[in-house]
Amino acid sequence: MRDVGRWGIDLTMPQSLLLALHLRDAAGLRPPTSPLLPDLPPLDPPVRPLRAAGHDIAGLDVAGQQWAAWWVRHFPGGPDALTSILPPRYPGLDGRPELRGLAELGLDDALAWCARAREVEKRVIARSPSALFETNLVTAVERELGRRIRPFSLRVVVLPVAGVHHWDVLGQAVVSLGLRADRDAYLTWLREQLVAIGRDHLARDGEQST
Incomplete structure (x- = not known):
């Protein structure tokens, strides 16, 4: 979390979404996309592919539908989302026997894969743009807009999917870890977010003054 008083940028990689994406990839699920579920890369x-006693797994079409329903309900993650797909009860998978299996x-x-993903995340953060880069970027955008941006908090969901990507999921910013690791790509994307926030503030202030 970058927090300099007037603004904050919170980059988070929710464990619940990591576990869900691992399940999707390991089982080879092809969930339908929706406004809350973009076509996320692997x-x-x-x-490692999931196998049941060395054989292909049945019921994957149904499980893919169930997976999409879980994602839409629990995105962008959090404590309840994580609890929902953990043993012993798997409460978020009630009525979804194929997915629970x-x-x-x-x-x-x-769990083992998620632990390794966290180590990769730590290495990315260690060499990623510091708060100084972000502070300078906010200052540059304010100069471009001709005024200070009012206090804001930008929450960003980071997913360790392949490639350099970003998505706007119904107002929730989502980026790949590859984008986060690419300094130039990350700062270019972040600048776009800051300009949009600043212009939104300007528009709201204009409406209030009329």
Whole structure:
């Protein structure tokens, strides 16, 4: 969390979404997309395919629908989302037996993969733009707009999917870890977010003055 008093940028990689994406990739699910579920690339690094006693798993079409329903309900993550897909009860998977069976089968691999993903995240953060880069960027955008940006908080969901990507998911900023790791790409994307925030503030102030 970058917090300089007037503004804050909170980059978070929710464990619940990591576990869900691992389940999607390991089982080979193809969930339908929606406004809350963009066509997210596979995880990076790739996960090990899930198999049941050495055989292909049945019911994947149904499980993919169930997975999409879970995602739409629990995105962008948080404590309740994480609890919903953890043993022993898997409360978020009630009424979704196909998906729960896959979750039980792949939980150990998912937890191990998430631990490795956290280590990658730490390395990315260590070499990513510091708060000084972001502060300078806010100052530059304010200069461009001709006024200070009113206090704001920008929450960004970071996902370790392949490639350099970003999405606006119904107003929620989502970026790939690859974008976060690319200084120029990250600062270009962040500048766009700050300009949009500043212009939105200007528009609201204009409406209030009329």
